[in-house]
Amino acid sequence: MESFTAGLISLEEAQQKMLSQLTPVTDSLSVPLAEAVGRITATVVTSPIAVPPFDNAAMDGYAVRLADVSSGQPLPVAGKAFAGAPFSGEWPQGSVIRIMTGAPVPAGCEAVVMQEQTETQGEAIVITAPVRQGQNIRLTGDDIQPGHVVLQAGTRLGAAELPLLASLGIAQVRVLRKLRVAIFSTGDELQPVGEPLADGQIYDTNRFAVSLMLHKLGCEVIDLGIIKDDPVALRAAFEEADRQADVVISTGGVSVGEADFTKSMLEELGAISFWKLAIKPGKPFAFGRLNSSWFCGLPGNPVSAAVTFYQLVQPLLATLTGQQKSALPSRQKVRCASRLKKSPGRLDFQRGILRQNAQGELEVETTGMQGSHVFSSFAQANCFIVLERDRGNVEAGEWVEVEPFNALLEA
Numbered sequence: 001m002e003s004f005t006a007g008l009i010s011l012e013e014a015q016q017k018m019l020s021q022l023t024p025v026t027d028s029l030s031v032p033l034a035e036a037v038g039r040i041t042a043t044v045v046t047s048p049i050a051v052p053p054f055d056n057a058a059m060d061g062y063a064v065r066l067a068d069v070s071s072g073q074p075l076p077v078a079g080k081a082f083a084g085a086p087f088s089g090e091w092p093q094g095s096v097i098r099i100m101t102g103a104p105v106p107a108g109c110e111a112v113v114m115q116e117q118t119e120t121q122g123e124a125i126v127i128t129a130p131v132r133q134g135q136n137i138r139l140t141g142d143d144i145q146p147g148h149v150v151l152q153a154g155t156r157l158g159a160a161e162l163p164l165l166a167s168l169g170i171a172q173v174r175v176l177r178k179l180r181v182a183i184f185s186t187g188d189e190l191q192p193v194g195e196p197l198a199d200g201q202i203y204d205t206n207r208f209a210v211s212l213m214l215h216k217l218g219c220e221v222i223d224l225g226i227i228k229d230d231p232v233a234l235r236a237a238f239e240e241a242d243r244q245a246d247v248v249i250s251t252g253g254v255s256v257g258e259a260d261f262t263k264s265m266l267e268e269l270g271a272i273s274f275w276k277l278a279i280k281p282g283k284p285f286a287f288g289r290l291n292s293s294w295f296c297g298l299p300g301n302p303v304s305a306a307v308t309f310y311q312l313v314q315p316l317l318a319t320l321t322g323q324q325k326s327a328l329p330s331r332q333k334v335r336c337a338s339r340l341k342k343s344p345g346r347l348d349f350q351r352g353i354l355r356q357n358a359q360g361e362l363e364v365e366t367t368g369m370q371g372s373h374v375f376s377s378f379a380q381a382n383c384f385i386v387l388e389r390d391r392g393n394v395e396a397g398e399w400v401e402v403e404p405f406n407a408l409l410e411a
């Protein structure tokens with residue numbers, strides 16, 4: 001292990017230290033379903049009704065009584081039941097009711113026979129297959145009973161959850177207030193996108209990336225812009241961000257250079273929880289507490305900023321909103337089709353393309369240059385290749401762990 005990586009804390013230790021300090025927000029509001037996409041439930045949601053709300057037919061066919069069927073005689077059709085227009089008349093013994101899928105079954109119905117298992121004889125039908133008690137009847141409440149918990153608190157509402165609530169007639173849902181996240185990037189060299197570049201300047205990638213990911217995660221973003229590498233300006237930005245936000249995220253200036261003031265500012269205005277992790281990229285990530293907000297100092301290199309956002313800020317925000325499903329991504333082992341360069345000492349998040357090879361097996365290939373300033377190879381990737389801290393170079397054909405990107409990084 002390289003000596004200058006010896007004192008770095010592991011990603012797991014950092015995540016544990018960070019997440020164990022957090023208390024989820026509880027302020028909530030009630031919003032209409034159509035405005036709830038991406039929001040997080042503040043309470044459990046229970047069903048006000050049974051689903052299905054009445055016994056109904058699962059097939060187009062005939063509602064029957066078993067005693068009538070056993071006679072084997074042709075059975076006259078005594079009426080019709082449609083979804084939305086139940087049969088309401090008298091149902092004479094020795095007859096059947098024509099019924100459509102979703103229609104309430106008439107009182108006394110013991111089975112629904114699908115029409116393909118019948119033959120018509122004038123005004124009557126003959127059943128051509130055995131009939132079982134209860135067949136093709138969807139019973140009241142067999143999906144959901146009234147009062148049943150359909151969503152836990154801390155559930156992100158998306159295209160599966162919101163239609164479920166709609167199916168229960170729930171028009172409003174109680175959700176957590178949005179987290180307020182203040183962001184700024186630091187660096188004398190940074191220009192906002194859309195401005196011409198002067199000598200020595202580069203475009204501000206990180207604020208754009210961080211803001212975009214925060215919006216995707218349903219946060220309210222307070223964008224404080226680009227802050228110069230100047231302690232006075234930086235202090236003002238820290239204080240303003242702390243006043244306004246639950247979480248403050250800066251990028252850049254978190255290493256040890258002569259224009260890197262982020263860590264000393266955090267020490268001066270708050271308290272550092274940890275700094276410097278055994279991960280690559282993202283080593284100088286800093287986490288701590290300001291007056292009334294949590295602070296994450298992301299490294300300036302754009303891939304480092306994106307990786308630390310993904311691996312640390314994402315679970316932080318999930319925990320602050322009490323989310324049940326862990327935001328920590330899952331990993332799997334696949335064969336690596338490329339040779340990978342790696343020095344022991346840090347857990348490496350290389351960028352890869354996970355795909356099926358000609359034999360139908362999953363394999364991963366590198367996206368090429370892996371420097372923490374090389375955003376182009378990040379943009380081609382669909383997964384991280386996660387290489388253990390002590391591991392050295394990887395030869396083609398070796399097994400590696402991959403972590404497919406979740407929805408945060410996918411289009």
Ligand SMILES: Nc1nc2c(c(=O)[nH]1)N[C@H]1C(S)=C(S)[C@@H](COP(=O)(O)OP(=O)(O)OC[C@H]3O[C@@H](n4cnc5c(N)ncnc54)[C@H](O)[C@@H]3O)O[C@H]1N2
Nearest residue numbers: 185187203204205206252253254255260283299300301304
């Ligand atoms: N002597 C050492 N030097 C460095 C170390 C170290 O351990 N010892 N760590 C290196 C690592 S690892 C990283 S990562 C970087 C982190 O640097 P900072 O967080 O201090 O960031 P800056 O110095 O401000 O910038 C680094 C790099 O990234 C560019 N940058 C910054 N902000 C943006 C932005 N918003 N958009 C696009 N690019 C940005 C900046 O121009 C620099 O090129 O430190 C290493 N050094």
Ligand code: MOO
Nearest residue numbers: 281282283304372
């Ligand atoms: O940790 Mo730095 O992000 O290796 O480039």
Ligand SMILES: [Mg+2]
Nearest residue numbers: 253255257260
């Ligand atoms: Mg620096």
